[in-house]
Amino acid sequence: MHFLVSQCYSWEGYHLVQALLEDGHEVSGLHGQSLSDRETHLSMYIGRHAMFREGVQDTEYKAHVSFFGTAERSVESKHHIDISYAADDTPELEKQILLPILYGEWMARDEEAVQWHGKRILFDDEYFHRNALPIKSVMQTISKLLSGDGSMNNYRFYTKEVCPEQEDRAVIALTRNIKDDLSSLHKHYAQFRFFYE
Template sequence: MHFLIDNCYSFEGYHLVETLLEEGHEVSGIHSSVLSNKEVHLSMYLGRHALFSEGIQEKDYAAYVTFFGEGAKQVDVQRRVNLHYGTSEDTDADVQILLPICYGKWMPRDTDALQWEGQNIPFDDAFFRAHALPIQPVMQTVSKLLAGDTSSKNYRFYAKDVCPEQEDRTVIAFTRNLKDDLTALHQHYAKYSQFYK
């Protein structure tokens, strides 16, 4: 399948594109004209892959994925999918996926905190420890939803130990090993901190 991904070099977009490519899908990526140093670095990782191309192609896309309600409204596709953290203004989306607070390699961060939704959230913060999920399995699940027949129109991710019942969304719950995950991510940050800026 071929997917069009907007904001393809953002933290979230990069991990989704990487997952789709690993699963053998073709991906066209759209990005802003001005890239941060980190986005330039991530573009070099993705740009080497034979199944990745930049820009909108003359293809029959299975889905156009936008993040946070931002994207080109005029793209003609079978499905529009919007991933967001809270309320989204993308009323044209066929599928809405509500993301949790995510952590992973290349996340917006400094030594002690994650930058999320305009806030600094320390890694030892109670909200982070209760709700944060690793981005890789989240995007692996999103990839499966994109490639499958999405019968639901709304999805939401939770950590298994805090997952409530919801009638208006399909709930996807994950277990995690936050301590080991953060140890590995702090080591990655120490090694590549110059690319995080």
């Protein structure tokens, strides 16, 4: 299957492209006119993959996935899906996947906190411990949803601890080992700190 991902070099886009490529899919990627240092760094990881191409290809995509309402509506695809942190009722958005606070390699962070949705949230904050999910698991799940039978729903991700019983969209609850995950991430940050700054 072939997917188009807008904002492919953003932190979230990079992890989705990685998950799609690992699942054996072809990916075309779109990005803004100028890349930040972090986006340039991430582009080097996926830009050389044989199944990845920059720009719109002459094909019909299984889905066009955008982050934060950035999709160009002129692209031919069977589905348009937006991935965001907050619900958007814009009529042009066919399907939307809502994310919780995420953590993972190359995230915007410092030694003590993650930068998320315009906020600095400490790693030992109760909100972070109750709600945060690893981006790799979330994007792997989204990759599986995208390559499914084609009947996409609106989804929202939660940790098992805070997952509500009923919701206005399909709920996906994931488990994680936050203590081990953070230990691994702090080691990664210590090793590659230069690339985080």
